[in-house]
Amino acid sequence: MFEEAQYFAPVATTEDGGVVVELSRSHPGFADEVYRARRNAIAALAVNHTVGEPIPAAEYTEQEHEVWASVTRELKIKHRKYATQEYVDAAERLGLPQERIPQLQEVSELLEPLTGFRYLPAAGLVPLRTFYGVLADGYFHSTQYIRHHSVPFYTPEPDVVHEVIGHANALAGDRYAALYRKAGEAARRVETDAALEFISKIFWFTLEFGVMTEQNELRAYGAGILSSYGEIEEFRGMDIRDLDIREMGTTAYDITKYQDVLFRAESLEHLEDVVGGFWDGCDDDSIARLA
Numbered sequence: 001m002f003e004e005a006q007y008f009a010p011v012a013t014t015e016d017g018g019v020v021v022e023l024s025r026s027h028p029g030f031a032d033e034v035y036r037a038r039r040n041a042i043a044a045l046a047v048n049h050t051v052g053e054p055i056p057a058a059e060y061t062e063q064e065h066e067v068w069a070s071v072t073r074e075l076k077i078k079h080r081k082y083a084t085q086e087y088v089d090a091a092e093r094l095g096l097p098q099e100r101i102p103q104l105q106e107v108s109e110l111l112e113p114l115t116g117f118r119y120l121p122a123a124g125l126v127p128l129r130t131f132y133g134v135l136a137d138g139y140f141h142s143t144q145y146i147r148h149h150s151v152p153f154y155t156p157e158p159d160v161v162h163e164v165i166g167h168a169n170a171l172a173g174d175r176y177a178a179l180y181r182k183a184g185e186a187a188r189r190v191e192t193d194a195a196l197e198f199i200s201k202i203f204w205f206t207l208e209f210g211v212m213t214e215q216n217e218l219r220a221y222g223a224g225i226l227s228s229y230g231e232i233e234e235f236r237g238m239d240i241r242d243l244d245i246r247e248m249g250t251t252a253y254d255i256t257k258y259q260d261v262l263f264r265a266e267s268l269e270h271l272e273d274v275v276g277g278f279w280d281g282c283d284d285d286s287i288a289r290l291a
């Protein structure tokens with residue numbers, strides 16, 4: 001997942017202590033100075049945050065709360081058709097606000113009593129070793145900005161819609177949360193960058209873009225599919241392969257397009273056996289033999 005660096009906008013700190021998010025020319029918010037100032041302010045909240053302190057509230061506009069409300073409404077309908085039952089039940093249990101963007105502190109407080117997971121704010125890309133490692137401690141790094149309001153159903157980068165609707169809903173389920181923790185424990189165990197990348201690819205093809213058979217249909221549990229208005233309608237038509245650790249760990253992917261290769265678990269138990277089992281036992285040597 002080193003490729004993921006390309007889809008997070010780079011964040012720079014200026015000499016006077018300012019924080020600047022460098023949006024690319026093709027970003028929908030590139031020409032919107034007001035949006036860009038808000039992005040910088042939100043990134044600064046994460047840069048200045050200390051673990052253990054409450055996450056500072058981000059300021060959002062009415063238009064941005066409307067983006068959240070309409071995306072939530074549309075995805076909820078699609079989840080009934082395309083998401084796994086475990087995810088739908090976990091989302092129900094978490095009870096995210098429907099009409100406004102929740103603050104990350106609030107998400108964290110809803111989640112912690114359920115599965116012990118807490119949110120940490122991220123300005124942009126978090127180093128892989130940190131991002132995965134702290135999953136073992138029950139921490140999830142999350143961006144806090146929302147996509148540009150001109151294109152409510154599109155984002156070139158993972159925003160709070162992806163992080164919260166995709167990941168927090170899954171993290172509210174005991175069995176998915178246990179898999180996130182196992183990914184973290186595996187990441188902590190390995191020393192080589194190659195092994196860490198292998199683990200991150202298994203994460204990508206499962207907790208980000210995983211699908212499984214449920215009641216004879218293909219359903220999604222991956223956060224990337226479940227938070228994407230467009231991709232959720234397309235995943236059933238992709239190249240669907242059997243869950244295979246070696247193949248997932250060595251298959252390349254392009255983060256800038258819909259994922260056209262997906263791996264299907266036969267059930268949640270199957271996912272836990274194959275992927276949970278892999279994360280439980282893997283180390284640098286076992287991964288080197290697979291890669």
Ligand SMILES: [Fe+2]
Binds near residue numbers: 158162166224
């Ligand atoms: Fe994600």
